Amino acid sequence: MSFLRLARVHTRMARRQSALWAVSILLTLIAVGIALIAMPDLAKPTGSQVDLAFLGQTLGLVPAIAYAAAFTDLASAPARLGIMEIEDSTPVSPVKLLAARVTGMLWVMIWPSAVALVVCGFMQSPNGFLSVLTALAVFAATVAPLAFLAAALSAFIGSLLPQALARITAAAAWCVVVCFTTFAPMPVGASRSKMGVVTDAICQGFFGCQPVIDLDAMGGSAAYTAFDASLLLVLRIALTLALVAVAALISRKRNFQRK
Amino acid sequence: MFISVSHLGKDFAKKPRALDDLTIDLPSGMIGLVGPNGAGKTTLMRILCGIVRPSRGNVLVDGCDIAEARNRRALKKSLGYLPQDIEPYPSLTPLEFLDYVGVLKGMDDKRERKRQADELIERVGLADVRTRRIGGFSGGMRRRVGIAQALMGDPQLLVVDEPTAGLDPEERMRFRTLLATLGRDRTVILSTHILDDVAQTCPYVCVLRKGRLRFDGATGNLVDEAHGRTWLTGPRMVPPEGAIVVNAVGDAYGTRYRVIADRCPEGAEPVAPTLEDGYMALAAGSADG
Numbered sequence: 243m244s245f246l247r248l249a250r251v252h253t254r255m256a257r258r259q260s261a262l263w264a265v266s267i268l269l270t271l272i273a274v275g276i277a278l279i280a281m282p283d284l285a286k287p288t289g290s291q292v293d294l295a296f297l298g299q300t301l302g303l304v305p306a307i308a309y310a311a312a313f314t315d316l317a318s319a320p321a322r323l324g325i326m327e328i329e330d331s332t333p334v335s336p337v338k339l340l341a342a343r344v345t346g347m348l349w350v351m352i353w354p355s356a357v358a359l360v361v362c363g364f365m366q367s368p369n370g371f372l373s374v375l376t377a378l379a380v381f382a383a384t385v386a387p388l389a390f391l392a393a394a395l396s397a398f399i400g401s402l403l404p405q406a407l408a409r410i411t412a413a414a415a416w417c418v419v420v421c422f423t424t425f426a427p428m429p430v431g432a433s434r435s436k437m438g439v440v441t442d443a444i445c446q447g448f449f450g451c452q453p454v455i456d457l458d459a460m461g462g463s464a465a466y467t468a469f470d471a472s473l474l475l476v477l478r479i480a481l482t483l484a485l486v487a488v489a490a491l492i493s494r495k496r497n498f499q500r501k
Numbered sequence: 502m503f504i505s506v507s508h509l510g511k512d513f514a515k516k517p518r519a520l521d522d523l524t525i526d527l528p529s530g531m532i533g534l535v536g537p538n539g540a541g542k543t544t545l546m547r548i549l550c551g552i553v554r555p556s557r558g559n560v561l562v563d564g565c566d567i568a569e570a571r572n573r574r575a576l577k578k579s580l581g582y583l584p585q586d587i588e589p590y591p592s593l594t595p596l597e598f599l600d601y602v603g604v605l606k607g608m609d610d611k612r613e614r615k616r617q618a619d620e621l622i623e624r625v626g627l628a629d630v631r632t633r634r635i636g637g638f639s640g641g642m643r644r645r646v647g648i649a650q651a652l653m654g655d656p657q658l659l660v661v662d663e664p665t666a667g668l669d670p671e672e673r674m675r676f677r678t679l680l681a682t683l684g685r686d687r688t689v690i691l692s693t694h695i696l697d698d699v700a701q702t703c704p705y706v707c708v709l710r711k712g713r714l715r716f717d718g719a720t721g722n723l724v725d726e727a728h729g730r731t732w733l734t735g736p737r738m739v740p741p742e743g744a745i746v747v748n749a750v751g752d753a754y755g756t757r758y759r760v761i762a763d764r765c766p767e768g769a770e771p772v773a774p775t776l777e778d779g780y781m782a783l784a785a786g787s788a789d790g
Contacts, residue, residue, distance in 0.1 A: 244604055244607070244609070247604045248601075248604060248605070251593075251597070251600075251601045251604070254592075254593070254597070255590060255592045255593060258592045259592070324584055324586040324587040324588050325587065325588070325589070325590065327547070327550075327552060327582065327584040327587070328582060328584065328587065328602065328605075328650065329605060330550075330551075330552040331550040331551065331552055331577060331580055331582035332577055332580075332602070332605035332606050332607075333574045333577045333578050333605075333606070333607050334605050334607075339605075
């Protein structure tokens, strides 16, 4: 429960930075525009879960570049403000605190994506609300984990580099990761899949989508199962948590070496 | 709360022996912690607060070794800490910030957090600005928010580092009174360069220098270090060679120097020593480190 209370405080602080959510609304609209052009049936009763999944992928890709640049001081800001010592003197663990900080701030930025998905899901469902549930599942499986991963990568890079350099590096790192699709060959399940940041594998495995990037041409596997998608989702979450933990520990170490 | 520090040492990469074989038993009540910059005061406080791990030695709080994570967590629940440099989150109001600190300290009851926050805001004189964002506060007002957050959760151990820095004289007096009240039934460790604050509020004082303990005991005993050695020179006299100049006092006749010397300088008169005199006498005696 304390995690939620802590996250709420950081949500409140992020909400008071109007530039944050204004940019996120703008980027969401751009992503929705791209998806509507590529999938004209997205917001019509003739649309399908594949359309919603594609919208989820664009919502995960386009705004995430902004997340990668915006979260570089998440781990280092408390040290800069002197708050870190107070927070470290309390029973809450630094990893839990940073996770609450990331969650609280990120929620302010990704709620427009959730709204966009739910609205499109609603418009696909004149006679039932299965597509709304699908929209929420797409949000949970693609948009949110991708956003968290971008934010965690940003916080990690921000804990290592000066802020101005960190923002550029984090955004560039995210673009490289997205463009090259895989981090490293990672055997996952029977199909020996590779981990894909663009969520191709997860969208294929859960929602039956076609890949945005042709993995066959890059030497990847042809198809991902739901099991592959589940494992990749777990790996992504684990990687996010690991980046958050390392960012928190590096910031603490640097804080007390400086003084 | 009884704190026992045993052979404590701390090395940093860029500063070996920030603390060097420190052994002290700290009683409950108000304890002053003084020393020059780089003496190790802040390092000691961070170790006592469980923020930094010592390189050697141990710290027992009421018999429990805070090296164990469980004991450290228990200590932090009843700890209030005010670091030297603090900037509360600027986009929060004082009430919101205190509520946040209350959550950090494990206070689950929302009403209790609000009650304490309201009471502390009143105590530090910020009632008029309780709903204004901290970003618009002066340095002294932010400091008072810092003092209030240290008191959230009614801590049994209060560690304050330069609490009156940036406060105007009236605020300093108010804070001194507040600390004295708190010291009656808990342990308060006050680190400060303002010896007058220690003299007024702390019956017990520790002096650190170059990571080592130079003095610990009753504040009166530190004053006694300069007993029979404190002199006030006549006007327009230069400080005698070899004497330690504590301060210079200007009056209508010229400048008089308050000095510490084993023998009375010519033309000087003896004066009753203060804590400042005792500290300077001790510092001179241990100058070789």
